[in-house]
Amino acid sequence: MPELPEVETIRISLEPKLTGRTITGVSIELPKMIQNPAPEELESLLRGRTITGVDRRGKYLLIRLEGESTLAIHLRMTGQLTVEDADFPPGKATYFKVHLDNDTELRFNDQRKFGKVFYFDSKEIPASLSRLGPEPLSDEFTPERLKQIFARHQLAVKKALLNQEMIAGIGNIYADEALFLAGLHPARLVNSLTDAELEALCHAIRQVLTESIRHRGTTKRDYRDGEGQPGSHQDYLRVYGRKGEPCTVCGAPIAKMMFGGRGTHFCPICQG
DNA sequence: CAATCAACCTGGGTGC
């Protein structure tokens, strides 16, 4: 579900509600969700700790704790994070809660139970948990860097965009949207891209992610921001979910195919 | 190294 823009939107809404709060306890209803320490060890690691800020790396939300440690959450497909009053009834699929010192709690709701929680004593996500490529909205994300990352890989560009070790944060929606904006067919091999195409792709990735953050993310079904509200970028998608509808540039019907196991939308004319 | 598939889960949509 949530890709970089959705996690960033959640981060923005949670940060003021979490920063400065002290954790008083946790509730774990689904132990398998706790990935890193043993679930029974998590509470003693968190209780009494003060939250110093909320960051994001790729699709991971990073809750910073006093003393250089991090509580990280990955929402996978249907995860939702909200901060609510402790006496407000939680959603049906709320499997993890972090109780705070002002009678509110951070709630992790996840219908499909794919979401993961990690704790580690560092700011960087340990490589043993996840290795992530550069942040696409950072200054280090340039056409030259992209060329470097793609070099020697005989790999379809759509698959490359979904590979978090190559670029962090892009998922199925924004991969399709970026390839459309860049005018690239999803099956193009990354080591065949010209400098001009790399430049276009780099720019397209930045553009689609930035636009979506401005629209508070894309809600196809489950995604909600930290206030429980849907985003609006679904109204601005150019190809994703628009099979059979006219291309916004040339009017040809948008095509959908299965590619690398994922539904893939593109304009057969503009991305020929 | 790359590709494919299954697995992890629940529920909405579709077609019979």
Add this chain to the structure above:
DNA sequence: TGCACCCAGGTTGATT
């Protein structure tokens, strides 16, 4: 109304 089946914003691990 029921039911079987496909599909979904993600990631990982086994297998070829």
